Amino acid sequence: MSVSTAAADRSVCAPLPVLGRDVTVPLVTGGEVTYAALDYAASAPALQRVWDDVAAYAPYYGSVHRGAGYLSQLSTDLFEGARRTVAEFLDCRAGDQVVFTRSTTDSLNLLAAALPGDCEVFVFETEHHASLLPWVDARVTYLDAPSSPRQAVETLERALAGRDPHGPALVCVTGASNVTGELWPVRELAAAAHAHGARIVLDAAQLAPHHPVSVRDLDVDWVAFSGHKLYAPFGSGVLAGRADWLREAEPYLAGGGASRSVTRRADGGVDVEWHDSAARHEAGSPNVIGAYAIASACKALTEAGFDTLLAREEQLIRTVREGLADVPEVRFLSLFGDDAPRVGVLSFVVEGWNSSHFAAALSAEYGIGVRDGLFCAHPLVRTLLGSDPQAQGECGAPEAAPGEKSLNAIRVSFGAGTPDEHVERFVRAVRELVGGGARWTYRTEDGRCVPDTSART
DSSP states (O other), rough: OOOOHHHHOOSSSOOOOOOTTTOEEOOTTTSEEEEEOOTTTTTOBHHHHHHHHHHHHGGGGGOSSSSHHHHHHHHHHHHHHHHHHHHHHHTTOOOOOEESSSSHHHHHHHHHTTTTTEEEEEEESOHOOOOOOHOSSSSSEOOOOOSSHHHHHHHHHHHHHHHHSSSOEEEEEEOOOOTTTTOOOOHHHHHHHHHHEEEEEOTTTTTTTOOOOOHHHHHSSSEEGGGGGGOOSSOOEEEEEOOOOHSSOOOSSSSSSTEEEEEETTTTEEEEOOSSSGGGOOOSSOHHHHHHHHHHHHHHEEEEEEEHHOOOOOHHHHHHHHTTTOOTTEEEOOSSSSOOOOOOOEEEEEOOOOOOHHHHHHHHHEEEEOOOEOOTTTHHHHHHHTOOOOOOTOOOOOSSSTTOOOEEEEEEEEEEOOOOOHHHHHHHHHHHHHHHHHSSSEEETTEEEEEEEEEEO
């Protein structure tokens, strides 16, 4: 499909209003252009609706759970109401807890700290580092990257078959890859885990902004996601699911709010009775605005309708795939195949280009923001690129100068707030850069490829 054809085939719905949609940025070649934010997989722009809701609440800001004043009571109602909204958004079961955290990473580290003693953890090498690395105190089995959803289930079943079904075990899996965007067979993996006496936690950081997530239907034990990928501001996240392991664990943080009662003992020490509710792991003054923002985003996405949002996103994916189908230098990365269902996340490499150089040119010459590097999923990207899985590399940092071989990739990602023009501009830019090269000279500075402002190509 040509870009002009894609432009004629308009989206089934308009993009949702987001902050920054009218921001202009300078081009190194002269002039300015509206910024095309195509790095949603890292952080999606906040919905205007969310920002307006937060601004409306801000004058009524008050500390929660501890104040007798009107504003404190109002803020407490708002905070606990946000918890109920998130539970409804995730279709949680009766008795499930919703704990507010800082991010997906924080959520999964909280769960890791709550694992029973001698717990086994099973995790695919394809995970984001947030779900690959927290399990330092458990016996971890890392599973090889599968080539199909069916193989993922079979790999997990083989790994679980040899364990003691009476001991605690946890499977950690992503819902949608932050590298390829591919959807994982979560329901089938959950069934395999439960059949072998294991529990499962779903990293929904990339899934929840694009697809409905039902704890009940997927039959997962926990879900973790971040507000900043769900069109809310930075600094808030969620861990939702079964209460027993969380209730039995030591508080993630010790302090006010987590404690129900603290008394002095005769020997001079203190005895603490901790809360059994989600407050057990929410010590300190909570991020009320962050929780409210997440709840606002949940409501906005639900009201917009995931069916409508999905249809539009699938069209944007087609615009990219079909618009670059006849550019042989562009190779998209995939585990399950090009036709596998996915969210709006696509990673690729360009023959003859260093990935950092290509991303820099997209930004400097076209006003397009994408991501290059290993996307905090080093083992997966190295597997997809066919490089040494033991090779060193920093998250997002290039390892080669412009024109040299790169072990990194380029990622374009979009969602509910992405205008058609941004994706169409991206396709045109890729075709022009591949066909005619960059119009500017670039150099490496502090590990990044940047325009050389002293010379023009």
